Amino acid sequence: MSLSQQFIEAMKSLTSNKLRSSLTILGIVIGVAAVISMLAIGRGAQNSITNSINGIGTNLLYISSGNPTQNVRNPKPLTTADVAALQDPAAAPDVAAVAPVIQARTTVVADGKTTSTSVSGVTPDYAQISNESTTEGDFINQSQTTSRAAVAVIGPTTATTLFGGTSGIVGKQIRIGGTPFTVIGVLTSKGGSGFGSQDDRVLIPLTTAQTRLIKRNPSNRVDQILAQATSSETVTAAQDEISAVLRVTHKTKPGLDDFNILAQAAILDAVSSITGIMTVFLGGIAGISLLVGGIGIMNIMLVSVTERTREIGLRKALGARKIDILIQFLTESIMLSLLGGFIGILVAWGISSIIGQIAAASGTPITPSIGLDAILLATLFSSAIGLLFGLYPSNRAASLQPVEALRYE
Amino acid sequence: MSEQVISAENLAKTYRMGEVEVHALNGVTIHVDRGEVVAIMGPSGSGKSTLMNILGCLDLPSSGDYVLDGENVSHLSEDQLAQIRNRKVGFVFQTFNLLQRTSALANVELPLRYAAPLYSEPSLEAERSGGVNGKGKERARQALISVGLGDRINHRPNELSGGQQQRVAIARALINDPAILMADEPTGNLDSKSGKEIMDLLLSLNRERGMTIIIVTHDPTIAAQTQRTIHLRDGVIEEEVK
Numbered sequence: 001m002s003l004s005q006q007f008i009e010a011m012k013s014l015t016s017n018k019l020r021s022s023l024t025i026l027g028i029v030i031g032v033a034a035v036i037s038m039l040a041i042g043r044g045a046q047n048s049i050t051n052s053i054n055g056i057g058t059n060l061l062y063i064s065s066g067n068p069t070q071n072v073r074n075p076k077p078l079t080t081a082d083v084a085a086l087q088d089p090a091a092a093p094d095v096a097a098v099a100p101v102i103q104a105r106t107t108v109v110a111d112g113k114t115t116s117t118s119v120s121g122v123t124p125d126y127a128q129i130s131n132e133s134t135t136e137g138d139f140i141n142q143s144q145t146t147s148r149a150a151v152a153v154i155g156p157t158t159a160t161t162l163f164g165g166t167s168g169i170v171g172k173q174i175r176i177g178g179t180p181f182t183v184i185g186v187l188t189s190k191g192g193s194g195f196g197s198q199d200d201r202v203l204i205p206l207t208t209a210q211t212r213l214i215k216r217n218p219s220n221r222v223d224q225i226l227a228q229a230t231s232s233e234t235v236t237a238a239q240d241e242i243s244a245v246l247r248v249t250h251k252t253k254p255g256l257d258d259f260n261i262l263a264q265a266a267i268l269d270a271v272s273s274i275t276g277i278m279t280v281f282l283g284g285i286a287g288i289s290l291l292v293g294g295i296g297i298m299n300i301m302l303v304s305v306t307e308r309t310r311e312i313g314l315r316k317a318l319g320a321r322k323i324d325i326l327i328q329f330l331t332e333s334i335m336l337s338l339l340g341g342f343i344g345i346l347v348a349w350g351i352s353s354i355i356g357q358i359a360a361a362s363g364t365p366i367t368p369s370i371g372l373d374a375i376l377l378a379t380l381f382s383s384a385i386g387l388l389f390g391l392y393p394s395n396r397a398a399s400l401q402p403v404e405a406l407r408y409e
Numbered sequence: 410m411s412e413q414v415i416s417a418e419n420l421a422k423t424y425r426m427g428e429v430e431v432h433a434l435n436g437v438t439i440h441v442d443r444g445e446v447v448a449i450m451g452p453s454g455s456g457k458s459t460l461m462n463i464l465g466c467l468d469l470p471s472s473g474d475y476v477l478d479g480e481n482v483s484h485l486s487e488d489q490l491a492q493i494r495n496r497k498v499g500f501v502f503q504t505f506n507l508l509q510r511t512s513a514l515a516n517v518e519l520p521l522r523y524a525a526p527l528y529s530e531p532s533l534e535a536e537r538s539g540g541v542n543g544k545g546k547e548r549a550r551q552a553l554i555s556v557g558l559g560d561r562i563n564h565r566p567n568e569l570s571g572g573q574q575q576r577v578a579i580a581r582a583l584i585n586d587p588a589i590l591m592a593d594e595p596t597g598n599l600d601s602k603s604g605k606e607i608m609d610l611l612l613s614l615n616r617e618r619g620m621t622i623i624i625v626t627h628d629p630t631i632a633a634q635t636q637r638t639i640h641l642r643d644g645v646i647e648e649e650v651k
């Protein structure tokens with residue numbers, strides 16, 4: 001019998017009991033939809049987190065004092081002297097830029113509105129390293145740094161909180177920790193999510209912060225140094241150069257570094273592997289429902305074989321061989337599961353776009369993405385399920401003895 | 410082609426039900442010539458259906474030798490038997506056994522589908538008729554016309570009377586031009602009028618086409634219309650009447 005005839009016969013037999021076939025398909029629809037939408041949401045979450053990490057800057061290295069892996073007593077703090085040493089191109093040729101940061105949570109007041117937010121003292125280089133730009137006004141420049149000017153660049157969320165919008169704010173006054181500052185710029189939104197918003201913060205010149213707002217001991221101490229490698233290939237080299245420089249300035253013994261360098265790529269890897277595990281876990285749970293759907297197919301096929309025992313006997317009497325009957329029933333079960341698979345893909349697409357909208361509405365933009373691989377996987381998986389769970393009932397049908405089957409009441 | 414369509418020697422069939430052995434057939438020798446119509450009679454449980462199943466290659470005998478249309482089928486595999494049934498045997502059942510979902514035409518076509526399978530053993534590849542192509546459909550239509558159902562081609566079985574359903578079954582049995590037609594109580598589920606019509610149809614097939622036919626029946630008047638009657642009792646041939 002030709003393939004198209006098989007197909008038409010299977011279709012006829014499935015449509016002769018529409019309710020039963022639909023319910024069987026539903027089991028597969030739920031399973032496939034669950035698996036695909038879980039994978040899509042997992043991938044969307046991963047993309048969203050990765051994007052927000054990349055939004056911080058590219059090829060970054062975070063240098064901080066102390067060493068979590070070695071028990072170092074009395075670690076020396078990072079200072080602006082360290083920054084100066086790292087800025088020497090002869091000592092660290094693969095380091096493109098260095099930016100020290102000191103940071104504190106402070107109350108910011110403007111127009112009678114108050115908010116508590118993160119205030120950071122930064123240098124002009126911070127803008128380049130951290131991918132900052134402004135929608136209005138300018139970033140902190142060198143002369144403001146030299147003169148310790150009382151100027152501030154504020155994030156879009158902070159601007160909205162204090163002034164109810166993000167435009168027409170340059171030139172306005174805010175009080176940070178009681179000290180008056182003039183707003184000189186509004187940062188472009190990074191749309192960050194998950195990792196705490198990058199949009200709610202205030203940046204002021206490092207020198208201003210050190211002298212007026214965030215006093216550290218010693219006075220040239222900084223909380224963190226950001227360094228940017230010249231390219232993604234030189235990140236490791238830059239990391240080694242930074243270590244060498246700091247070992248000299250901190251006079252540490254070999255193997256007893258009192259500082260810690262974290263590459264952005266390592267954070268990305270860690271986050272990806274966490275979200276990857278989460279995705280596999282969710283997909284696995286959803287996979288169980290696919291399995292249940294498969295058992296549903298097997299159940300219905302067994303019922304169908306029993307009901308059609310006489311038909312099978314007749315077909316055999318008319319010349320059908322084992323393989324003809326086997327293929328007949330396998331075609332039916334694979335059609336059930338494939339149909340379920342296709343509908344499941346559509347349902348998954350609906351579910352993920354709804355979840356994407358809910359996430360966007362609640363301020364965490366996740367764009368679930370259904371990849372071609374997920375669709376292929378679902379198609380392959382559902383036909384495999386049809387084959388696997390159809391095999392036993394079909395084989396049972398094919399093995400019926402014609403005389404016995406014809407006598408069946 | 411041999412003149413004998415059926416040549417069976419000493420057929421025996423034993424069913425084992427737990428500890429008990431049932432000897433349904435106990436050494437039956439039967440020969441049927443081409444163009445003959447033979448009736449098989451006997452009380453219920455005498456082994457008529459068992460004999461028909463073996464002669465129709467639906468079942469294998471426990472012992473004995475059976476040559477059907479020149480081919481020894483005693484030791485064939487299940488699938489080989491299936492192909493023999495498809496090419497050489499036409500079945501007419503007491504309960505019609507039509508597929509309810511499909512039209513009369515599709516029912517008649519059904520054996521053609523298994524006549525040219527995709528996956529076939531080369532030894533059986535010879536003399537295959539085509540699949541259900543346009544030609545097959547036309548053949549099925551002609552078969553329905555020849556049993557007097559030219560105007561019921563697209564009717565479903567449940568839209569047909571018992572007699573008409575049995576005609577569809579006969580058309581189906583004829584579609585592959587079998588060497589022999591086997592009818593196990595073909596009128597058993599019919600009223601006497603349609604029963605007589607079916608018998609007339611079968612006998613006319615013999616007269617006009619020279620079809621070889623074996624009919625199992627309880628009805629002596631039917632048996633009287635055949636050339637030979639074999640009486641079975643307890644799995645053996647009690648007597649043969651010409």
Ligand SMILES: Nc1ncnc2c1ncn2[C@@H]1O[C@H](COP(=O)(O)OP(=O)(O)O)[C@@H](O)[C@H]1O
Pocket residue numbers: 424425426431432433451452453454455456457458459460
């Ligand atoms: N599959 C079977 N298993 C066990 N016994 C059977 C089977 N088929 C038939 N028999 C027995 O074989 C005998 C002959 O049955 P059957 O050929 O159907 O008789 P008939 O058709 O003449 O009424 C009966 O005793 C019946 O019970």
Ligand SMILES: [Mg+2]
Pocket residue numbers: 457458459
């Ligand atoms: Mg019987």
